Amino acid sequence: MKQLLELLGFVALVQGVLGLVHEFTDWHVGLVQRLGFLNGHEVYASVALVVLAVALFAAAENRKPG
Template sequence: MKKILEVAGFVLFVAGASGLVHEVTGWMPKFFGFLQLLPFLRGHEIYMNIVLAVVGVALMAASDRFPRRV
């Protein structure tokens, strides 16, 4: 469970950070481009990417609560 949360958190953080850099500078590719297909998220891309990055950090922090199994 710990590894799954760490990987999911890392993927969400990278997706949010790269989307934020793309929205601000137009430089990096977006990893979760399919999220823009949702009509209620149009116009809120910066906020959506910030939320993705924060949720990713929260998942990585929450993974420390689970013991590592051998």
């Protein structure tokens, strides 16, 4: 379970950072800008993904291995 939380946290962190990179540099990377229902709210969604990643890492840290 700990490894699953860490994996999900890593994916959320990468997608959140890539969404922020896309918004501020116009590089076409990440998944957030490709979701139509987030149109106009990509920055908020990216920040939420980064916060979610931090929460998932904290939850994984509190779990026992295995």
